[in-house]
Amino acid sequence: MTFKIEFLEKLVDQASSGNIRAIGRLLSILETYDEEAGRLLEILARKSRGAHVIGVTGIPGAGKSTLISRMTTVLRRRGYKVGIIAIDPSSPFSQGALMGDRLRMQEHATDPGVFIRSLSTQGLKGGLSLAALAIIEAFDALGYDKIIVETVGVGQAEVDIMHAAHTIVVVTMPGAGDDIQALKAGVMEIGDIYVVNKSDIPGASKTEEYLNFVIETGEIGSSRKGWRPKVIRTSAVMGQGIEDLINAIEEHYDFLKKISAIEEKITSRRILAIRLLAERILRNALLKAVETKRTELEKVARDAGGLLEEAERLAERTCKEIEEKT
Ligand SMILES: Nc1nc2c(ncn2[C@@H]2O[C@H](COP(=O)(O)OP(=O)(O)OP(=O)(O)O)[C@@H](O)[C@H]2O)c(=O)[nH]1
Numbered sequence: 514m515t516f517k518i519e520f521l522e523k524l525v526d527q528a529s530s531g532n533i534r535a536i537g538r539l540l541s542i543l544e545t546y547d548e549e550a551g552r553l554l555e556i557l558a559r560k561s562r563g564a565h566v567i568g569v570t571g572i573p574g575a576g577k578s579t580l581i582s583r584m585t586t587v588l589r590r591r592g593y594k595v596g597i598i599a600i601d602p603s604s605p606f607s608q609g610a611l612m613g614d615r616l617r618m619q620e621h622a623t624d625p626g627v628f629i630r631s632l633s634t635q636g637l638k639g640g641l642s643l644a645a646l647a648i649i650e651a652f653d654a655l656g657y658d659k660i661i662v663e664t665v666g667v668g669q670a671e672v673d674i675m676h677a678a679h680t681i682v683v684v685t686m687p688g689a690g691d692d693i694q695a696l697k698a699g700v701m702e703i704g705d706i707y708v709v710n711k712s713d714i715p716g717a718s719k720t721e722e723y724l725n726f727v728i729e730t731g732e733i734g735s736s737r738k739g740w741r742p743k744v745i746r747t748s749a750v751m752g753q754g755i756e757d758l759i760n761a762i763e764e765h766y767d768f769l770k771k772i773s774a775i776e777e778k779i780t781s782r783r784i785l786a787i788r789l790l791a792e793r794i795l796r797n798a799l800l801k802a803v804e805t806k807r808t809e810l811e812k813v814a815r816d817a818g819g820l821l822e823e824a825e826r827l828a829e830r831t832c833k834e835i836e837e838k839t
């Protein structure tokens with residue numbers, strides 16, 4: 514199915530005026546279609562307002578979704594529109610899955626200033642990273658001030674997505690000793706803010722001390738010049754520490770503004786989007802080239818000689834395929 518550019522522009526206009534159905538439709542196109550998604554991305558990127566992208570990651574079951582719901586309440590009270598992207602809530606780590614997240618964030622379901630989108634790896638033709646980046650771009654263009662992305666923090670796509678965030682919040686909980694060791698890997702080691710959630714259960718001080726210690730030794734924490742990662746204690750169920758957390762997030766945003774790093778992040782997320790789109794173009798052309806050269810490939814395969822040469826020729830043919838198309 515293909516859409517005309519006029520249709521896409523109209524859809525963006527409708528979505529911009531707050532039409533919930535139009536927003537849903539627009540996000541579906543971004544998730545599902547190839548070329549349309551690329552076109553839409555262009556239209557959206559031009560309308561960017563420089564929204565603050567907040568990545569929330571951390572230990573499975575630490576209370577990320579519950580916390581995001583509470584954070585959203587505070588952000589709404591402060592007058593911000595909030596877009597939420599929950600990545601792969603059906604991952605093997607997640608018990609709650611999609612339904613659970615809906616429930617946890619239900620209090621915002623009727624608020625037109627909040628839009629929640631769940632993305633799972635399944636059924637995403639263009640891949641998770643690109644879909645998530647596109648939705649960030651959409652929320653940005655549609656006037657959402659704060660875009661919160663929840664991931665479990667494992668897998669390349671999720672690392673990609675977290676790198677597109679201005680502020681990275683890593684959520685832990687008391688007694689997660691061994692799990693905290695796991696924070697020293699991947700995106701969790703570059704947190705700007707570390708949260709000890711579930712501080713209503715025993716052991717929060719110890720976890721907090723430990724986090725402060727590993728931040729002090731430089732084992733974890735954002736490497737951005739001049740920012741010392743903060744440790745915040747919260748209880749998402751009791752609604753405690755949420756204001757402190759939002760204050761810390763705002764402080765980090767102000768810090769980024771001061772060192773002129775906001776645009777830099779937007780630029781690098783777009784470079785990533787371009788790379789991912791290019792990968793898709795290459796892949797499609799490659800598959801086509803394989804079909805075109807089927808007979809030759811079969812011959813080489815039977816003789817089992819010149820495999821590398823054939824691969825090189827195939828790559829050349831792929832590039833030609835693209836050239837002919839553009
Ligand atoms: N005691 C206590 N329980 C909490 C708190 N926050 C969340 N929980 C509970 O912890 C469980 C997991 O919460 P979620 O918000 O789904 O956690 P999550 O990190 O999003 O989980 P995944 O997405 O599956 O990794 C739920 O049963 C919550 O009710 C808290 O502050 N204190």
Ligand SMILES: [Mg+2]
Binds near residue numbers: 577578602607663
């Ligand atoms: Mg969750």
